[in-house]
Amino acid sequence: MAKTLPDQIADLFIALIFTGELKAGDKLPPERQLAELLSVDRTSLRMALRTLGRMNAVNSVQGSGIRVCNIHTDMGLDFLDNLYRIPELELGGRLLLAGLELFNRAIPTAVKLALEKRRRDGITDDGRMLEMVQAMYQSVEQGRSTQELARMEVDIIEALMEATGNQVLQASANSSRRIRTLLTEKLFELIDVKQHLTFQVSIVMKARQASEDLDELINEYLQYIEQLTEPLYEHLRSVPEEPRLVSSPLKNDRNIRSWQQVLAGPDAPLESVQLVKPIS
Template identity: 60%
Template sequence: MTKTLPDQLADLIISLIFIRDLKAGDQLPPERKFAERLGVDRTSLRMALRTLGRMNIIHSVQGSGIRIGDIEQDAGLDFLDNLYRIPELELGGRLLISGLELFNQAVPMGMRLAMLRGFETGSSVEYGRTASLVQEMYATVNNGVDNKILARLEVDVTDSLMAASDNLVLKASSTSSRRIRLLLTEKLFELIDVKAHLNHQVKLLYTAREEGVDVELIISNYLAYMARLTQPLRQYLETLPPEPRLISSPLKNGLDIISMSQLS
């Protein structure tokens, strides 16, 4: 689906901030001049800037106009979620490795919370959904379906575990990170034995439902398993250029703007 002009403008500015073409403390041109240089109307630009303001990545400073914030300090999940939605932006190996490290910790955390709750009430429903998704993955593997479909099912399994945790922050993080998890999982499944991974997941699910299980031991073992499983993916990510790059303009007005230097 084609993005609206304000969304395209927001994507462009987000990208320029992320690749450090716009740095913390930089001042944007006055609105009228900025719109003219971008080749857009002021209303669309104003709408885009309002979106960025809600993300806390730009700030209006009285007497100084609009300045860029420090994304290392101020950016939240909404900023990351928007990053993952910009196909013209190569995220760079450094961010992808950071994402991998986080997910390797977050999934066991969600599993731990779900197990401590005993998969009770609504969590029990999520356990059934998780088991059903794993069974669907088995059928998909046996039918020789491509890794993109398998990756979607694996991410659905993770989302189900996060829902079973009944932790709002974990569930919100899971939703915001879904796109990058899909990207990473698709690549991972090119590098590992997916069926062996599924065998491990099934064994884990059954173990998690047993009475008197040592939750901390299971989570410790799963953390070690995830580190081993994703090692080939980490090695691949380390071969990528570490820094992000804007390969084409998210602003589709024919000017192909990928740098503020083009607007001077």
């Protein structure tokens, strides 16, 4: 589905903040001027700024104008969720490695929480997880694409998050679905997926045994995840660290990829763009 103009404007600002083109404390031009600089109508700009305000990307203070917030201290999961939705943006190796490291720790933790909840509540395993893994195994046998298999793997992880009953974990999983899918697609290009699923089945079967020591099981799973994703770690270390805006999320004829291009305005000659300084 094509994005609305307000969404395109918001995506542009999210990308400019993430790439460092806009920094914490930078002041935006007045609304009327900013609309002219972007070649957009004020209503669409106002809607985009409202969206950015809700995710603490910008802050409007009476008498001080609109300033960019701090990406590290002010912005949260909703900013990241929107960040992952921008196909024109290359996220960079630093963020992808940070995401992989976090997911490698979070998934075994979720397994432990889900098992503890099941045993605490006396819930009998309904076999749903095993069925999902087996369905994915059949898809491998049928030669499905890595993209399809990655989506199935992510569905399994989200079912696991749901089984924990922890709303924060579930919300985090929802917000990170796109980057997890991206990482899983690349991982499946580098590993033997069928072998991975064989291990998954063995873990699920062990987890169904009430006598199984949870800490030992989680430690086994954690070690497996670290070993499994080592090829992906190696790949991501070869990716440029810094994010890059390949093309403009704002779909007009200007292809805006920097804050300097915005400030130069629609009528500025190309050679003058590099001479324009951000507003302080």
